[in-house]
Amino acid sequence: MRLHNKLLAAVSLGFLATSTLQATEFLPEKDKLVFNQQGIVEGIGQSDFSPYAGRDFPTQVFWGDTHLHTAVSVDAGTMNTVGQEDALRFARGEEITTTHGLRARLGRPLDFVVVADHAEMYGLMPQLLSGDPKILATEKGKRWYEALTTGDADQKFATAMEIVDSLSKKDPPIDSPEATRSAWDAYTRLADQYNDPGRFTALIGYEWTAIGGYNLHRNVIFRGDGAEARKTLPFSQFDSQNPEDLWRALDTFSRETGAQVLAIPHNGNLSNGRLFSVQNFDGTPLSKDLAAMRARTEPLMEVTQIKGDGEAHPFLSPDDEFADFETWDAANLNGTELKEKSMLQYEYAREALKNGLKLERSLGVNPFRFGMIGSTDSHTSMATAEEENFFGKHSGVEPEPGRWKHVAIEAQLDPKLSILGWQQAAAGYAGVWATENTREAIFDAMRRKEVYATTGSRMTVRFFGGWSFEEGDFHNRTPAYTGYAKGVPMGGDLGEPAAKQPSFMVAAMKDPYSGNLDRIQVVKGWLDKAGKTHEKVYDVAWSDGRKPGRDGKLPAVGNTVDVASATWENSIGAAELMAIWKDPDFDRTEPAFYYARVIEIPTPRWTAYEAKRFGVKMDAEVPMTIQERAYTSPIWYNP
Structure with missing residues (x-):
């Protein structure tokens, strides 16, 4: 398989090299942070030269x-x-x-x-x-x-x-x-x-x-x-x-x-x-x-x-x-x-x-x-x-x-x-x-729900929610400081509304041994005033410059899997994806939850590897490809 050249660049991104934590337990020292007029963290103040001094949150998953x-x-x-x-x-x-x-x-x-x-x-x-x-x-x-x-x-x-x-x-x-x-x-x-x-x-x-x-x-x-x-x-x-x-x-x-x-x-x-x-x-x-x-x-x-x-x-x-x-x-x-x-x-x-x-x-x-x-x-x-x-x-x-x-x-x-x-x-x-x-x-991380599920891939996923995230929040080497200064991570609560709609900072980096990324989605569930529940899945970041169709759905990312040889090419998809997403359907009177779902491009399923190893032909109903995925813990909003 071929890995995207962007992967090497992705490894150096501060957002994925640092970690999310509960804002109530692991906060950056706010008096040392420097904010610009747009409320974006630009760096650390003069009390410390190193931007990493005082960091007390994890740096890996x-x-x-x-x-x-x-x-x-x-x-x-x-x-x-x-x-x-x-x-x-x-x-x-x-x-x-x-x-x-x-x-x-x-x-x-x-x-x-x-x-x-x-x-x-x-x-x-x-x-x-x-x-x-x-x-x-x-x-x-x-x-x-x-x-x-x-x-x-x-x-x-x-x-x-x-x-x-x-x-x-x-x-x-x-x-x-x-x-x-x-x-x-x-x-x-x-x-x-x-x-x-x-x-x-x-x-x-x-x-x-x-x-x-x-x-x-x-x-x-x-x-x-x-x-x-x-x-x-x-x-x-x-x-x-x-x-x-x-x-x-x-x-x-x-x-x-x-x-x-x-x-x-x-x-x-x-x-x-x-x-x-x-x-x-x-x-x-x-x-x-x-x-x-x-x-x-x-x-x-x-x-x-x-x-x-x-x-x-x-x-x-x-x-x-x-x-x-x-x-x-x-x-x-x-x-x-x-x-x-x-x-x-x-x-x-x-x-x-x-x-x-x-x-x-x-x-x-x-x-x-x-x-x-x-x-x-x-x-x-x-x-x-x-x-x-x-x-x-x-x-x-x-x-x-x-x-x-x-x-x-x-x-x-x-x-x-x-x-x-x-x-x-x-x-x-x-x-x-x-x-x-x-x-x-x-x-302790399990107790505070600072965790996510994958179907076997080891992709790196970050998910913050808050009220004031902006696109520029990604444009520095240590955006985890911004996440904690302005929001909460997976497993947390959004708290009282401080804006018309909540905003979410989400990013994912591929597993070097698995497929590139197809897309990041945010799954929302909510309860209306009549007591009825609803859900909606939003595509918030995706690869290859695709455009949503008239139905709002993205076209499929494609499929490079060669089932006979149980191989694939990472010539589609992306090594990393990230987005700032704001909920366009937010109602401050309705309780809700949000979690991120990250989807990889198709890769060989274990059955394809097995068929190749043993030279067997399996029935047509047996799936030979899989799109590995990750599900983060939710972030909740309660009026």
Whole structure:
């Protein structure tokens, strides 16, 4: 591929070499800033020669995965033999050997990772497969051990499915608190061992997995070290199948210990209308206190991962030509209930953000005031979101000629609803603007929503909102000072109107290893006086001098992908895009949110790389190209 020459120039731009932060926490020293008559920051005053003196905000984005499973997870451990230590080694850039003996390594190391193994029967599988006498003393343990250590592949798979299915029961099939405590202690100490402040962050966490196929799962993340995490044990569905009880348990833990913890829901697209329901779990009306607890406990949403994209849906957003992206919308997670269109409004992030505005008007609290991240949900112990390096969701099938048509998730209701290998998405990653690569700084950035989601690309994105941004604000080496002097970053609040309309400063720089940029869009949602929600997508910056058509839509950027060779040329698109955009439809009486969406030009999807590697011809329905994208956390306006 050929990279734009502009990329070299883009690297030097001060806007992308610095970072956004909450204006309330990281402000430039305003008494040192020099403003011209138009209110544009021209530089630093005479008290300091260096324009960077006194800068206390981050200068780079950190990349990570908050959703990685290893052999310690019950469902992964039936097929995956790679443990937590190799998962941490892999994430920081080392080469490991997969379950099936393949050598694997990331193209670029991650800055942080959360090994979030399932809380349910935490650590059971390694102990079972090692022949632990306490586990083999149980009827199920003995039978499972004999089946999993046999040479009969069909018997092993059937037993694996039986073990996974046991998670849908009310009580654990093998109840061993000692095994859970031993595994949790070992993991937290291992995370401390691999945590290397300033170089690599191993955040401690686990996944609470709600019962059934409605995917109300949450990843729980601790701010502190292993000693703090060991004051509790992973809260599992065997403690409660109600996510509200998880919030209460985490709230109690924080109050009693002083520890800080948060939860991240994922895969609303498979919840069949339950993840963003506007009712309590038991169907009663949502209360103000519970809405506040959710907003406090869940500041983020995992909006894209292997099991599809959850930003928007074409049924909900028919005017958005980019809404139908890696869509999974046939049924719930395990195919036990068909999807009805009425469910969709309670599954997708954009619609939840809109419903949050309605709930805030009626309750006084917005339970869906979340930022957005991406992660993998890989069950292979490898955080691989690179298209050319995608190992899939689980270790039952590693890269091989027929992987694309293998059943990845078997539907119980109808085999036609089963998810095939090619439907998996090689997504995604979390981009976090933090002051340094440490547990505390990354967690704090997540808490203040200073984060964005990507579908695997590592493009750099900045997004500020305010009331007085002007075109000239880009025309200096340190526009981040301007952003903080005049506005707030992603995750913030615009505050009281200081002009007729809000203005937004947005910029993106391409990932050097991925495609050029097609466009930047601002997505707006708002609530009118009658209580009805609306949305609109605005193209605010784009490449190649295209002109919008009569319908206001931009022509497609084009496509340079050669599917047969799984290559593309960066001869279209741009290495960087930036804009100052003012909302032309602003009404100061209407609450609203805004977030930026950045779209790349088409590049080869993982299926194209697979077809080339193995010389296979896939069915016509299998997509071979992808337009990678990023979604920033929103900026809110409340009258």
